[in-house]
Amino acid sequence: MEAVAENTRLARVGLIGNPNTGKSTLFNRLTGLRQRIANYPGITVEERVGTAYPGENPLEVIDLPGAYSLSATTADERAVLDALAARVGHPELDLLVCVIDPANLERNLFLPFQAAEFGLPMILVLNQWDIARKRGLALDTEKLAKRMGVPVVTVSARTGEGLDRLESAIRLSLRSPSYLTPTVWSEEIAEVVEELMRKVPGIRRGEATRFLFDPGSALYARWPQEKDLIHSIVERGRERIAEAGMNPGPAEALIQYERIRTTLDGVLGEGPGNSSKSSESIDRLLLHRVWGTFIFVGIMWVVFQSVYSWAGPFMDGFDYLTGATQDVLRPLLAGTPLLESLVVDGVVAGVGGVLIFLPQIFILFFFIGLLEDTGYMARAAFLMDKALGWCGLNGKSFVPLLSSYACAIPGIMAARTLENRWARTTTILMAPFMSCSARLPVYVLLIGAFVEPAFGAAVAGWTLFLMHFIGLFAAALLAWVAKIVSGSSSVSPFILEMPHYKVPHLRNLILRMWESGREFLVRAGTVILAFSILIWALLYFPRSESVEGEVRDGMINEMSAEMSIPVSEAAALLDSGESPWSAEYENVLAASYLENSYLGRFGHFVQPVFAPAGFDWKITVGVLASFPARELLVSTLGIIYQMGSDVDEESAGLREKIAEDRWTSGPRAGQLVFTLPVVFAVLVFFALCLQCGATVAIIVKELNVWYAAGSFFGMTALAWLSAVAVYQVGSLF
């Protein structure tokens, strides 16, 4: 039976360990590019699964989330517990590889001692051994292995040192496993654990121990029917422990740390300490009240600039490639207008719209890797925590929110650095409120066309500046309200280790960049592409022949009247394509097609909804067409105002046209469409609305579809309300 199982599936090796032990670096070393994300039903924590040692006898390696202990208070810890107990879709593990930072052996051994209760074969890996050696750490690994009863392997995942030793240790352990002896508990504790195992069906020893020591354990959800039974056994057990003279609160930690102390006695020599001294002297500068703040601002400026500006040339490159591909394909498909438009305007534009995010994602994740691997990220969080904590965020939210000012996509992905679930969710939901660079063309167009002529350049500059804070202000306020409403219990605490400073390894940084980019393409790219093709279809169909005929007849009549030539001559002139009328004809035709498309008709249909904000049907169609990507407003207005789609926010023609546009019907017929209240209503609407299909897609992937829907509809409603309020109040003056 065993032999059959071994032949049909790969041996499964789980990596566990504290955060900052270089566990993921080791995982990357073992699996290289042969990794994928594993999602389990109902579990939001993602685990990486990869294949190590491809070839004759490959292994499946699972990178479990970093955790300090197994008390299931965070989602990450619960995921580790589920993996150890092979619950909720996790396959049974064949071996646990526990990754340990030898610089802090004491705390790092707490987790394997807890995990020993699950009775899995184990190997201890002392990672970052090169650093430990350099610091002169005196550690008797042979003695440690003997005391622990499991193999101890020293490696450096950064440099690749010792990986061959690790492979042979893993292979040996899979053939003849060795186990870490579970801790010997006091009589009372052991009896409670036994009782739980007797009375609760299917419970494992490790889980029974967790129930006893973690009063609010998330494990209760796994035994809904036995909940009360377990609770009463645990309560009685804890009382007995207390009667025996032991506080059940810290009992486990006290016993385990005592065991660690005796285990390490004589294993760890005198010696280290200079590592903390060098980190201490760096901290003295980087966490300094004045210099530390300056350096922080400088570093964040570089990170922001890199995403905002340095990514520009690469994005222009992708833009150019998209345009060039379109130019090549357009004549090839000219015979079939539907196919031409689908391929050129739908697929190629959609693919280009996905790829354009890659430079920002690559660059941001390079810097995030750098900040995390050096150990500065924890310092940045320490510096900024107070400023962000009041609205339920924590210090680690700073980098994701700052990058969202360039683009929410990499910003939302960067929120992965937050271990705290509440703070991570809040950060992700706040990110689309930050004024991203795609809002800028809309601001520039409207402020340039209306605010500047009315109030001068200074006010225009200030308006542009203030527009960047509307979203931030609204989002922080909402997050604060959410924090108050939910009560402090769900806002989990901020307890963070400040790791020693380390020199980052380029290989690891590049692998991380690559992984984030690849994940974006695979997971979000497909959704974004589907989105853009859907919007293309709504803008293209139904392309009825009658529209073209009407526009053509109208144009020919106009030409013959204007130039005093017969209709037939005008028609010939138009068909020749050489007169300026032909270009005009193309623009008018495009505008008519847009107006008659499903989206255009929908714009007419829902215009009454936007009427309280002062929007006419043209603005409404512009707003609707901007839902896939807000910067589309400019080119959509270009088409609607018969200027063609090749306009930008600086074009004087477009600015003049919208400034002169008047209502053609209704109660305000003859009046200007874009009055100042309307302009500000549109500005506020764009500042607050989630008009970005890519952002919706990435929220679906990073959180779930409900958060994405809530975010989309919530922001749209807020934008609408604010626009109405601005218009109504503005119209009073």
Next chain:
Amino acid sequence: MSKLVDTEREGFESLDRLPVGCECCIESVDYGCPSALRLCSLGFLPGRRLRLARVAPLGDPIAVDVCGQRICLRKLEARAVKVGAWKEDNGSRS
């Protein structure tokens, strides 16, 4: 000035009220606090020595050296840790 134990409130001072650089001994952790378990597993245990290494420029959070590691925590959580027999850092330890 080496024994500034505040005996008026529960006999011990809480971690969030210590001045920077001061070293002391953990007396107890309030197990009613939601993060008590986490603090325990990180080594915040009665009898351990800790040192308040740093306070963030904005006044919160604080960084504490305990068990050879530096842990950053908010004052809200630090309040659960009661310490005693603390003395000001007089430069004997860097």
